[in-house]
Amino acid sequence: MTLDILRPGSQCRVLGLTTAGNLGQRLMDLGFHPGVELRVIRNAPLLDPLEVEMLGYCISLRHNEASFVEVEHL
Amino acid sequence: MSGGVLVALAGQPNSGKSTIFNLLTGARQFVANYPGVTVEKKVGYFSRGENRVELVDLPGTYSLTSYSMEERVSRDFVLGSQPSAVVNVVDASNLRRSLYLTFQLLEMDCPLILNLNMIDVAKSKGMEIDLEELERRLGVPVVTSDGKRGKGREELAEAITRPSPARGLRIDYGPLEPALRRLQKLLEAQPRLVGRCPFRWLAVKLLEGDPEALAMAREGADDWREVEALLDKERESFSQEFVQPPFRHIAFRRHQAAEAIGQAVIKTTHAARKDFTDRADRLLCHRLTGPLIMCGVFYLLFELAVNQGGRLAALITPYLGQMQRFLEGFLPAAGYLEEPLLTSLASWFMTSINALLVYIPQFFILFSLIAILEDVGYMPRMAFMLDRIFRRFGLHGNSTLPYILGGIYVGGCAVPGVMSCRAIPDERARLATILTVPLMNCLAKTAFYIMLVDAFFPQQKAGAMFFISTITLLTALPIARLLTMTVLRGRETAPFIMEMPSYHLPSPRGVLIRAVERITTYIRKVMTIVASVAVVIWVLLQFPGVSAPRMEEHAARAQTQVSQFLAAIDGTPLAAKVKDMDQVTALLTLREQYRADKAGAAGDAEASRMVDQRYREQDPDFLAAFQDRRAKTYRALDKLRKERADLWREIKQERIDNSILGWLGHALVPISRWAGFDWRINVAMLSSFAARESATATFSALYGIGGGGQSLGASMGESSGDGQAITALNATALMLFMALFPPCLATTIMVRVATGRLKWMLFSFAYPSALGLGAASLVFTGGGALGLDGWQAMWAYYALAAGFALLVGLIPERSAITNT
Numbered sequence: 001m002t003l004d005i006l007r008p009g010s011q012c013r014v015l016g017l018t019t020a021g022n023l024g025q026r027l028m029d030l031g032f033h034p035g036v037e038l039r040v041i042r043n044a045p046l047l048d049p050l051e052v053e054m055l056g057y058c059i060s061l062r063h064n065e066a067s068f069v070e071v072e073h074l
Numbered sequence: 075m076s077g078g079v080l081v082a083l084a085g086q087p088n089s090g091k092s093t094i095f096n097l098l099t100g101a102r103q104f105v106a107n108y109p110g111v112t113v114e115k116k117v118g119y120f121s122r123g124e125n126r127v128e129l130v131d132l133p134g135t136y137s138l139t140s141y142s143m144e145e146r147v148s149r150d151f152v153l154g155s156q157p158s159a160v161v162n163v164v165d166a167s168n169l170r171r172s173l174y175l176t177f178q179l180l181e182m183d184c185p186l187i188l189n190l191n192m193i194d195v196a197k198s199k200g201m202e203i204d205l206e207e208l209e210r211r212l213g214v215p216v217v218t219s220d221g222k223r224g225k226g227r228e229e230l231a232e233a234i235t236r237p238s239p240a241r242g243l244r245i246d247y248g249p250l251e252p253a254l255r256r257l258q259k260l261l262e263a264q265p266r267l268v269g270r271c272p273f274r275w276l277a278v279k280l281l282e283g284d285p286e287a288l289a290m291a292r293e294g295a296d297d298w299r300e301v302e303a304l305l306d307k308e309r310e311s312f313s314q315e316f317v318q319p320p321f322r323h324i325a326f327r328r329h330q331a332a333e334a335i336g337q338a339v340i341k342t343t344h345a346a347r348k349d350f351t352d353r354a355d356r357l358l359c360h361r362l363t364g365p366l367i368m369c370g371v372f373y374l375l376f377e378l379a380v381n382q383g384g385r386l387a388a389l390i391t392p393y394l395g396q397m398q399r400f401l402e403g404f405l406p407a408a409g410y411l412e413e414p415l416l417t418s419l420a421s422w423f424m425t426s427i428n429a430l431l432v433y434i435p436q437f438f439i440l441f442s443l444i445a446i447l448e449d450v451g452y453m454p455r456m457a458f459m460l461d462r463i464f465r466r467f468g469l470h471g472n473s474t475l476p477y478i479l480g481g482i483y484v485g486g487c488a489v490p491g492v493m494s495c496r497a498i499p500d501e502r503a504r505l506a507t508i509l510t511v512p513l514m515n516c517l518a519k520t521a522f523y524i525m526l527v528d529a530f531f532p533q534q535k536a537g538a539m540f541f542i543s544t545i546t547l548l549t550a551l552p553i554a555r556l557l558t559m560t561v562l563r564g565r566e567t568a569p570f571i572m573e574m575p576s577y578h579l580p581s582p583r584g585v586l587i588r589a590v591e592r593i594t595t596y597i598r599k600v601m602t603i604v605a606s607v608a609v610v611i612w613v614l615l616q617f618p619g620v621s622a623p624r625m626e627e628h629a630a631r632a633q634t635q636v637s638q639f640l641a642a643i644d645g646t647p648l649a650a651k652v653k654d655m656d657q658v659t660a661l662l663t664l665r666e667q668y669r670a671d672k673a674g675a676a677g678d679a680e681a682s683r684m685v686d687q688r689y690r691e692q693d694p695d696f697l698a699a700f701q702d703r704r705a706k707t708y709r710a711l712d713k714l715r716k717e718r719a720d721l722w723r724e725i726k727q728e729r730i731d732n733s734i735l736g737w738l739g740h741a742l743v744p745i746s747r748w749a750g751f752d753w754r755i756n757v758a759m760l761s762s763f764a765a766r767e768s769a770t771a772t773f774s775a776l777y778g779i780g781g782g783g784q785s786l787g788a789s790m791g792e793s794s795g796d797g798q799a800i801t802a803l804n805a806t807a808l809m810l811f812m813a814l815f816p817p818c819l820a821t822t823i824m825v826r827v828a829t830g831r832l833k834w835m836l837f838s839f840a841y842p843s844a845l846g847l848g849a850a851s852l853v854f855t856g857g858g859a860l861g862l863d864g865w866q867a868m869w870a871y872y873a874l875a876a877g878f879a880l881l882v883g884l885i886p887e888r889s890a891i892t893n894t
Contacts, residue, residue, distance in 0.1 A: 017322075020319070020321070020322075021141075022141045022142075022567075022568060022569060023569040023571070024322075025137065025139050025141055025321075025325075026136070026137075026141070026568075026569045026571050027569075027571065028322070028325040028326075028329075029136040029137040029139075029174060029325075030136060030171070030571060030573070031171055031174075031329065033325070033326050033329045034326070041355075042355075042359060044359070044458050044459050044461065044462060045359070045360070045361045045362075045364050045365050045459050046459070046462040046463065047462070048461070048462045049458060049461055049462070049471075049570060051355075051359070051458065051574060055170060055171060056167070056168065056170075056199075057168055057171065057573060057574075058351075058573065058574040059571060059572070059573055059574065060454070060458045060570070060571070060572060060573075060574050061569070061570060061571040061572075062461070062465075062569075062570045062571075065569050065570060065571055
């Protein structure tokens, strides 16, 4: 399952990333590592991007970027 | 240790780094660019004891890879300039994530000081940080601060100037360590690499596959083949054994180390309650209320900066005028026939500068409000809400701020707009934004629109202004998309992913510093350029000038006018005091002065009486000629004044006609006639390159808007001389052209500064020219062929533009991201 398909309010745990390069690096910089738990807070008014909360802070990312984050539902 | 000390300030975005920078350096700071790139370099100074500290503010980055320009710049600075200390500013309430950058700085062996900033926020979130334990684990000094309230300056300054202790923590990369050691040993055997960077850092970077580090090693290693062979082997075998590439393992180990330190030093005293940011965002990012509030914010910006600021500008305008008149008083006085060149040049120069000074209140308000929005943390929310639309057109959520500054609705300036494009992390979107911001509605163009709208669409004022205000955005968006699909294809893009920081109360000091900084940049950049270009334009409008035989004819006419006047006043007491042309000229000048003084006293009966009293004491006969409508002298003088004004206007028109710019205006007619522009319009457009407001002035001069009280619309509607009459259709084409017309010179130069390339500057000038002319031709020639009037053509074009924007927006995007 990937992060982009989760609805606001759902909780999940990161399993891994399926992209390297620029986006992969930035995801890791911001804390998308295996085992990290996160919660989808909301979608933007036009449905994209989405906002997630993890490790005590909030991150916004586009759905196509979130589709490279493998997660499991909690 | 004494003398100069170089210190760098590093930190992640939203760590409050700029607050700390301001706290340490106060007003002693300078902004420049890092050589060769578009990243801003801020340098400040402060003294402590006998140390003079030069503090360099590195760009805020989450990491120190080579993926973005900002990260490369920070890294190169730390490696290349070898600062004697690096202060790592850290948001204390986000300590864990922030340590990720700290570890990378430590790896570069720089003398580090960890600055736990926003310690108050951490406390209010129920976090207590064990400073001693943190210091012990990191092996570097830790200093707390609360930059917003100005706390921690002393401690920080003290730590900066104190010699740093031993090296800090070294991350243990576990199973990667043997490979690291082997690689490091081989690197140490390359003598040419010595002193360029720490070997362990280079080994880590090489295993990560960092392109810049690879380039450095390839270029610097004595035996690169051997290094490369070992590197490939180590990466290969590690990936196979541990089922993940080294770069992922490295990042994960840093994350784990940060977690471990976080757990050891952070004590949660009370469970974090739903904090203010969370509750505010429920409203501010809500599907319905979010966009509504954002529109409200836009409206407020517009109302306060443009409307209220405009009122403030109207208050200072008379003083600026007075100052100009005062200064003009020192210049050689005008003769009856024409004014001396020096006076003409100086007046033109001062008028051009004044036209800009008038905008300072509006821009100061705008810049302050934007600084408040930035401080509060609302900007990322705007980016969050608008990204979807902007992205459709090849732009970025962060394009919002440049567009607002450029004048997304009415009234902005492309100069700060282009300057603020730095905040866009994606190079392609940044260039697309830089190139389209000048299409936004510049405040200086507004006067020109209002002039035309008043003249040609008096019944539909609001509609016409709405057209002008929105057509620019409707054009800019599809253009941006087309640019990214063509000339900008293949440029570096960056992920959108960003932090949504907590809301903070803005600090008045920080807001003020930022607003002043921006306004001084605006003044420095715009003023100097406008001033120099104004002189060039004046020359182009002045020379070669009116031919000598024609000038003699004018002189003869002037002589006749004066003789007739002297004959008319014959027998009055005035005749005894005014006998020749010089005295007549002086009388006319005094009359103007009297009029100006009376206007200055407008509305105040007492002051007005005082003015009369003063002139009466000087000479009652003069006053009668200025004021007493029944007097013979009054009528004669008034007639002479009008005749002289007509003569001046004719000479001026002739001079422009005969000038270089006039010649250019004529030469452009074969192209511009499709848009319905005659040579006079061409000249007005050309003359507005220094500052857009010149267009209004040149227009008035060329269409003979004089003291006759004739309205602009009326005089433009009349066909006179070799120019054609202007219709409403002309006016629509003209407004559209003005809206899309190439940016003024100041903006073009900012494009050069922001992109670092001359070709983009030329491009930013060329494509709007073609675009503006094309759109105006479409309206004038196309609309004319269909028999549309100006109002109909306006909306026909609007529908076309909207349809085009929609069409372009629907072109599917190609994702640039690749799977591994």
